[in-house]
Each structure stands twice: as structure tokens, then as C-alpha cells.
Amino acid sequence: MSGQQLIRFDFGDQPLRGAAVRLGPQWRAWAQQLALSEPLTALLGQAAVASVMMASHLKFEGKLNLQVQDCAGISLLLSQVDHRLQQRATLSLVEGASGDADWATLSAGGRLAVIIDADRRDQRYQAVVPTSGQSIAENLADYFDQSEQLPTRFWLAANQQAAAGVMIQQMPAAAERGDPPLDAFETAALLGQTSTAKELLAADPTDMVRRLFGSEGAQVRDARDVTVACRCSRDRIANVILSLGEADIRELLDERGEVEAHCDFCRQRYVYSAHDALALFAADAAEPPSDAVH
Ligand SMILES: [Zn+2]
Incomplete structure (x- = not known):
């Protein structure tokens, strides 16, 4: 069993599809680095696996952002995954909000957005719904109902050690024809409901899908590795410093003596000494101007 694996499955002839994922050691390392409270780590992990499963059904190159913001307690919850299934997520609270509060309290009054930041402009997409439900899984089901008219269910679990989830969805073609949610969908939704967090976190995704949906003829179609990792680097921070402009950076250096940035x-x-920060501008100015048309 791989440390981080996503599988996709279908139900033979039924217009239904699904995905299941479990993130292990890389998730553990990520959770350790962020050092959030246990309930917040659980919430972040649930958002992380949900976004990975959502991205698994999209045909695009670029990034999917699952974002919750402007809430009573959550300032920003963001999980980002690209078409290679590289995933990273972060969470910050409104000042004074309790890190032990539940989803309904933390998310009250906010918005849940799904943003497809595709490399191709015509594939970009964004939809927003109000936050809702007793869990992010319920909110996501509402999102698919309201925004995509695509009956979808999620079962999500996460702790400091692992993050895991299962999703099922009616096929878009069936939903476009205006078919009502199928008996098969309702049956699968009831079966999914029997999963427990403990089981999701412990089981291999393939075993989990067989256990839940084997009686309905669920078949695994493919498996892919997921990477939990950041895309930040010293070079990217250098670009941010350059974009701020030399005058502002000199002012900052006069005040603090160095430039410090956090991903x-x-x-x-990331820390740049005065010498290193100013060298960036010198190197940038020394580059010949490019007038090539891209
Ligand atoms: Zn980073």
C-alpha cells in the first residue's frame, strides 16, 4: 500500500462514479509542520482529501482550489491540488476564534468556493455557495447540488496521522438530462453512510470501496499517487521581493536589516539579508530586456 493513494471506481453500467483516497506519512509531516489544534487538523485533512477527490474527475491542467472564507471563525481554509495530484492546504482562524469549535460554529456566515485555475483560460471556472451543514462533507454535498446539480456525497476523516475519504457522484451526463437521483445513487449513499472515521483512516482505499460498495458491483478503474507537498521555494520568494520594488525593500531593510517572508x-x-535582497535587484536590472513576443 502506497503512503498516499487515490483510486477511482465505477459501478458497472450504472451512471455513477466514485473516488477514494488515503494520505499517510506525507500528511502526518504536513500536519506536524502546521501544528494546528486536533479539531482544526481534522478539518484541514477533510478539506485536503475532498479536494483531491474532486480534482480526480476533472480533465484539465492547472489547479483546483477549495476555499472557505469570511466565516465567523475561519478566516481562510484553502486546499489546493494540481492535475498531477500535488496537494497542499492551510487554515487560519479569525482572531479570537476557538480552535476547538465545531464546523457549524467556525464556518457560520461564510462562503465555500471552488476555483478551477486552469492553464487554459477557457477552462477556468469559479462557483461559490454559502457555508452550511454540520461538516464540510455536508457543505460540499450542498455545493454540488446547488452549483453543479450533480448529486454527490462525501465521507471524510482526518487526524494528525492520516486523512482519508470516499466520494460518490452521479455521472454528469445523467444529471444534465435532468434524471432524478438514481435508486443506485441513493443505495450507494446509504451504504457510504455506514463508514466510520476509524475505518476510513485505517483502511486501504481499495479495501474500503470493496467493503462499502462491493455488493453494488463497484470496480476500481485506476489508482494514482498523491503528493502532499508545498510548491514554495527561495526562487518564488525572490520573485515576490522583486515585485515589491527596490524602494519598498530598501525601506524595509532600513527598518529591520533583513527581509523575512513566510510561505x-x-x-x-525565508530570510534574505540586505546583501542578498539587493543583489536580486542588481541581477534583475542586469538582465537584457526581452522584447520577444510570447
Ligand atoms: Zn510553502
Whole structure:
């Protein structure tokens, strides 16, 4: 069993599809680095696996962002996954909000957005719904009902050690024809409901799908590895410093003596000394201007 694996499955002739995922050691390392409370780690992990499963059904190159914001308690919950299934997620609370509160309290009054940041402009997409439900899984089901008219259910679990989930969805073609949710969908939804967090976290995704949906003829179609990792680097931070402009950076250096930046996702700290920061501008100015048309 791989440390981080996503599988997709179908139900033979039924217009239904599904995905299941479990993140192990890389999730553990990520959770350790962010050092959130246990309930917040669980919430972040649930968002992480949900976004990976959502991305698994999309045909695009680019990134999917699952974002919850402007809530009573959550300032920003963001899970981002690209078409290679590289995933990273972060969570920050409104000042004074309790890290032990439940989803309904934390998410009250906010918005849940799904943003497809595709490399191709015509594939970009964004939809927003109000936050809802007793869990992010319920909110996501509402999102698919309201925004995509695509009956969908999620079962999600996460702790400091692992994050795992299962999703089922009516096929888009059946939903477009205006077919009502199928008996098969309702049956699968009831079967999925029998999963427990403990089981999801412990089981291999393939075993989980067989256990839940084997009686309905569920078949695994493919398996892919997921990577939980940040995309930040010293080079990317250098670009941010350049984009701020030399005047602002000189001002900052006068005040602090160095430039310090944190990655919004993994909280990695990057420090540029005055010498290194100014060398970036010197190197940038020395590059011949490019007038090539791209
Ligand atoms: Zn980072």
C-alpha cells in the first residue's frame, strides 16, 4: 500500500462514479509542520482529501482550489491540488476564534468556493455557495447540488496521522438530462453512510470501496499517487521581493536589516539579508530586456 493513494471506481453500467483516497506519512509531516489544534487538523485533512477527490474527475491542467472564507471563525481554509495530484492546504482562524469549535460554529456566515485555475483560460471556472451543514462533507454535498446539480456525497476523516475519504457522484451526463437521483445513487449513499472515521483512516482505499460498495458491483478503474507537498521555494520568494520594488525593500531593510517572508501554506520561513535582497535587484536590472513576443 502506497503512503498516499487515490483510486477511482465505477459501478458497472450504472451512471455513477466514485473516488477514494488515503494520505499517510506525507500528511502526518504536513500536519506536524502546521501544528494546528486536533479539531482544526481534522478539518484541514477533510478539506485536503475532498479536494483531491474532486480534482480526480476533472480533465484539465492547472489547479483546483477549495476555499472557505469570511466565516465567523475561519478566516481562510484553502486546499489546493494540481492535475498531477500535488496537494497542499492551510487554515487560519479569525482572531479570537476557538480552535476547538465545531464546523457549524467556525464556518457560520461564510462562503465555500471552488476555483478551477486552469492553464487554459477557457477552462477556468469559479462557483461559490454559502457555508452550511454540520461538516464540510455536508457543505460540499450542498455545493454540488446547488452549483453543479450533480448529486454527490462525501465521507471524510482526518487526524494528525492520516486523512482519508470516499466520494460518490452521479455521472454528469445523467444529471444534465435532468434524471432524478438514481435508486443506485441513493443505495450507494446509504451504504457510504455506514463508514466510520476509524475505518476510513485505517483502511486501504481499495479495501474500503470493496467493503462499502462491493455488493453494488463497484470496480476500481485506476489508482494514482498523491503528493502532499508545498510548491514554495527561495526562487518564488525572490520573485515576490522583486515585485515589491527596490524602494519598498530598501525601506524595509532600513527598518529591520533583513527581509523575512513566510510561505502562506507550509509556514516555511525565508530570510534574505540586505546583501542578498539587493543583489536580486542588481541581477534583475542586469538582465537584457526581452522584447520577444510570447
Ligand atoms: Zn510553502
